[in-house]
Amino acid sequence: MNGIRRIKRYARMKMKGIVQGSKTLLILLMLTKSIHGSALGYVLRPMPEPELEARTCPVKCVCQLEAFNELPIARWVNHMARKHVDDSLLLTTHTKLATCLIQSQNEWQELRDYLPMDLQALILLYTGNVENQLAVNTSSLRRLNQLRTLEIRGIGATLIIDDPLEFLQHANFEQIRLQASDRLQRPKFSKLPSDDYEYKPPSELLPHGEYSTKYPLQFEDAASDIVTYEQHIQRLKQTRMPSFFGWGRLEVLRILSCKLDKLHWQMFDGLTQLRDLNLERNSIEELPPFAFSGALNLKSLSLAHNALSRLHYLGLAGLLQLETLNLADNQLGRLSELSFPPLPKLQTADLRSNPVKYILPGTFWVMNDTRELQMGSDQAALDLRTWFIYGQFDSLNELRTLILGNVSTETLEQGVFKGLYRLEVLKLRGQIHSIQFDVFAGMEQLRELDISQCGVSELSMDAFMGVKRLKFLNLSHNNLTNMPHGLLDDQQRLEEVQLQGNQLKTLPTSFSRLPLVRVIRLDQNPWQCSCQMRYWKPYFTNVVRGPSVKRCVKDINGDPLSCRYEAPYETDKSVVPRCSNYNGRSVYYVLRKQLHCGDIKILQPLSPIRIGTRGLPLPHWRKVELQDQNQQSKKARPRKIAHRPTKQRNTLQFVLRQQNHQPHSDPLVLEMSNEI
Incomplete structure (x- = not known):
């Protein structure tokens, strides 16, 4: 007690x-x-936590219970646009993980038999000398039949594929060599995928001579290098090309910086469960025909940071389930209808850092469901133009985001963005001299337009005609010297306008009539201050948009019901517009202290002509009718001989002079003067 x-x-x-x-x-x-x-009447006991096998963890390893989405392979998958990892695995609280640091081949031989049998994830980090090669055979890992995730990283390590790991779901190999053993069983009597592939681009269907382009692409016959199965096996033995045949449960495969510069259509044969494939930084120069025909259920494919100089549609043939394609940082210089096969479910295409100079007609005719496209490179400028009656982005009817870097065109003309009816975000960088009228015609869903740092010097008055849902307009860091009157008359939903870094001296008064505007950046311009700037207000010129903040509506228990991201606006004195004709002083200081413009005059609507019943306004058509009747009655009256002298107070000069010198107390006289 x-x-x-x-x-x-x-x-x-x-x-x-x-x-x-x-x-x-x-x-x-x-x-x-x-x-x-x-x-x-009851006893509370703590819930038992899952434990590793009783066998002692090897000295060179750290065994722990870790959440799967904290593993490096899971972080990469989460970074992709689509997540295709098994949801049940992502929700698992604990994953039995062993992380081992290996410096020599002897250390691996000593610890491999002491790894716990119930491991679910294994990370091998080779930290030894590059000259002391570490060789890991897949056959030595077959005893770990509960293993789902395998990662091997380190320069100097080699993975020898001699037996398939049919139980593995996620594999991540970085900076190692992949080599197949001579005794590896490869698929026999595999059928060449081209036998069942029927797609051909329109240029190959037409008779010779009917179709020609200004910059045609020439490719060698893809089937000319087809050899017999015995010759193929002999070549594979000579090159030790790896094959993942038999890894039937593999869902994620990442091969990064492994010098896998040659691909073959049988390398991924049988990987029907593969969803994410990453082959970045392997110096791949060309995609052979049907390179991924063994993994036709791929959702995301990354070939970024390689050396691809041309793209033929047979290289990506058959990927009808592909949603994300990353070809960034390659050497692609031209795109045409021969570049892509049908990709009906493609959502995101990343072609940045490719020296693409020409996009020929029909390039994107087989990508009808794409929502995001990014292009542009510092190595070459993209020729943004129209081809006869075709635009460069025809058939991208579902596109929501288009980002083009380093474009080059003298005039951004009508028809360049033809067919982009659902586009919401458009960002351009490069060299654009002028923007003509109706360039963005038909883009009724456009809400964000960024044409900054493009050297634009001329804007048509009707450049943004029809873009009525625009919320964000960025024209900063160009060479604009004036803004046309009525430029933004159609943009009544604008919230932010960026005009800093131009050569503007004056601004039309229509900018002050935007009902929803929150920010108008006007700094870094040589303003010629005058009393015409009286309508400028610091609460929309001296503010910047801050980072987005998540705001949620919560229920009675504090759980979020609905959330959205809002961008707060903060005051920033560094963005105050300044007068070049007043030694760089602030616009508002000059207006208040030096120009003495006074308050802004609010223009009142004209009072209606009051005839008959006092105080009741008349419609315009009735006013015109009454005026005509008065004129006819005056003509019908006999003209009097005696002329009365005209009183000075009824003349127009008298009323205007009185209004300018002192206010009149009689409201009827005020109404008369306003009407005049």
Whole structure:
């Protein structure tokens, strides 16, 4: 009983704040309940946590329980646009992980037999000398039949594929060599995929001579290099080309910087469950025909940071389920209808850092469901233009985001963005001299337009005609010297306008009439300050948009019901517009202290002509009718001989002179002057 009193006393001390830590209090309460279990009728016991096998973890390894989405392979998959990892695995609280540091071949031979049998994830990090090669055979890992994730990283390590790991789901290999053993079983009597592939681009269907382009692409016959199966096996033995045949449960495969510069259509044969494939930084120069025909259910494919100089549609043939394609940082210089096969489910295409100069007609005719496209490179400027009656982005009817870097055109003319009816975000960089009228015609869904850093010097008055849902307009860091009147008359939903870094001296008053505007950046311009700037207000010129903040509506229990991201606007004195004709002083200081413009005059609507019943306005058509009747009645009256002298106070000059010098107290006279 004394022990029970001490436990209760200690618990009271914790509740008073003397000892902090909710976990200790929970343990004490469970101990108290267990002691009095007979009186209360139940006993609280802590939930058992999953444990690793009783076998001791090897000395060179660290064995722990880790969440799967904290593993390097999972972080890469989460970074992709689409997540295709098994949801049940992502929700698993604990994954049995062993991370091993290996410096020599002997260390691997010593520890491989002591790894726990129930491992779910294994990471091998080779930290030894490059000259001391580490060779890991896949056959040595077959005893770990519960293994789902395998990662091997380190320069100087080699993975020898001699047996398939049919139980593996995720594989990540970085900076190692992949080599196949001579005894590896390869698929026999595999059928060439071209036998069942029927797609041909329109230029190959037409008779010779009917179709020609200004910059045609020439490719060698893809079937000219087809050899017999015995010759193919002999070549594979000579090159030790790896093959993942038999890895039937593999869902994620990442081969990064492994010098896998040659691909073959049988390398991924049988990987029907493969969803994510990454082959970045392997110096791949060309995609052979049907390179991925063994993994036709791919959702994402990354070939970024390689040396691809041309793209033929047979290289990506058959990937009808592909949603994300990353070809960034290659050497592609031209795109045409021969570049892509049908990709009906492609959502995102990344072609950045490719020296693409020409996009010929029909390039994207087989990508009808694409939502995001990015292009542009510092090595070559993209010739943004129209081809006869065709635009460069025809058939991208579902495109939402288009980002083009380093474009080059003298005039951004009508028809360049033909067919982009659902585009919401458009960003351009490069050299554009002028923007003509109706360039963005038909883009009724466009809400963000960024044409900054393009050297634009001329804007048509009707350049943005029809773009009525625009919220963000960025024309900063160009060579604009004036803004046409009525340029933004159609943009009544604009919230932010970026005009900094131009050569503007004046601004039309229509900019002050935007009803929803929050920010108008006007700094870094040589403004010629005058009283015409009286309508400028610091609450929309001296502010910047901050980072997005997540805001949620919560229920009574505090759980979020709906969330959205909002961008707060903050005051920033560094963006104050300044006057070049007043030694760089602030516009608002000059207006207040030096120009003495006074308050802004608010223009009141004209009062209606009051005839008949006093105080009741008349429609315009009725005013015209009454005026005609008065004129006819005056003509019908006999003209009087005696002329009365005209009173000076009824003349127009008198009314205007009186209004300019002193306000009139009579409202009827004021109404008369306004009407005149």
